[in-house]
Amino acid sequence: MHSKQAITALGALAQETRLQLFRLLVQQGPDGLSAGVLADRLGVPPSSLSFHLAQLVHAGLITQRRLSRQQIYAADYGAMNALMAFLTENCCGGSAAACAPTGCDPAAAFAQGESDEAPARQRRR
Secondary structure: OOHHHHHHHHHHHOOHHHHHHHHHHHHHOOOOEEHHHHHHHHOOOHHHHHHHHHHHHHOOOEEEEEEOOEEEEEEOHHHHHHHHHHHHOOHHHHOHHHHOOOOOOHHHHHHOOOOOOOOOOOOOO
16 A cells, blocks of 8 residues: 555544444445445434445445445445555554464355354443
8 A cells, every 4th residue: 555545534533423324334344334324323314325325335445336226335444454555554663473462354244154144342441
C-alpha cells in the first residue's frame, strides 16, 4: 500500500458513521449486508448512507455487488489487512515478525464454522 492509498483509507474512516459502518461490515463477514439492513442497523437515512458507502467504496475499504434488486456491501479484508500492514510495517524497530498483526481472514473463519457474531468484549468497570 502506498501513502496516498493509506491517507485516502484513513480519511474515509475518520468520520463516526463511516467508522461504524466499516466495523459492522467487518463483523458481518464476507457475505456482507444490503444497504437497507445497514441503514436500519445504524439508524441512518438512506440518502446519508449512500454518501458514506460511496466514500468507503472509493477508498477501497468495502466492495459493492448487486444481488437481484439489492446492493450488497462487504468489507474488503485484503485492503483492511494492507492498511494495517502499512501502519505497522516499522513496528518494533523494523522487526515486524515480533509484533505485526496476523491479518484477518474471515473466509477461513466462516468456512471452519465459526459464529458470525463478534466475540464478546470484556467490560470495564
